[in-house]
Amino acid sequence: MSRKRKLRFECTGCGGCCVGRPNSKLEYYVAVTPAERERIRKFLGVSPAWFRRRYLQRFDDGQHSLRWNGDRCVFLDGEKRCRIYPVRPTQCVTYPFWPEIVESRFGWRAEARHCEGINRGAAVPLVHVRRQLARQRRALKLSFK
Ligand code: SF4
Numbered sequence: 550m551s552r553k554r555k556l557r558f559e560c561t562g563c564g565g566c567c568v569g570r571p572n573s574k575l576e577y578y579v580a581v582t583p584a585e586r587e588r589i590r591k592f593l594g595v596s597p598a599w600f601r602r603r604y605l606q607r608f609d610d611g612q613h614s615l616r617w618n619g620d621r622c623v624f625l626d627g628e629k630r631c632r633i634y635p636v637r638p639t640q641c642v643t644y645p646f647w648p649e650i651v652e653s654r655f656g657w658r659a660e661a662r663h664c665e666g667i668n669r670g671a672a673v674p675l676v677h678v679r680r681q682l683a684r685q686r687r688a689l690k691l692s693f694k
Pocket residue numbers: 559560561562563564565566567644645663664665666667
């Protein structure tokens with residue numbers, strides 16, 4: 550990431566990033582690495598087979614994702630809270646500091662239409678942004694295993 554501009558972000562907990570966008574043709578996914586899958590499974594206290602069947606999906610290209618339940622992540626509850634928050638995947642922890650969002654002004658601006666925490670609060674230190682980007686890139690690769 551070469552840009553020097555400051556990015557402001559403060560999550561409001563609205564739950565908007567855990568649901569699909571109306572009229573979007575995008576295929577939503579929440580990438581999960583093998584270690585994350587095991588951590589979530591243990592947190593839920595369910596068997597590997599049950600976890601796979603109920604909460605996981607594998608795309609044709611081999612990537613693993615949490616299941617998408619209608620228009621939302623399977624773990625988003627009725628109060629718009631994450632049921633696995635302490636063990637949520639890296640993709641959720643690092644949002645909105647994903648390469649496709651922060652690496653261009655357009656990406657950040659476009660994402661701000663969907664996340665009310667973007668451009669809110671104090672500027673996030675660049676070192677934190679870079680760390681999140683690196684974590685997200687690593688996690689995406691591992692989610693194919
Ligand atoms: S959409 Fe943005 S503000 Fe809302 S919960 Fe997600 S990260 Fe936080």
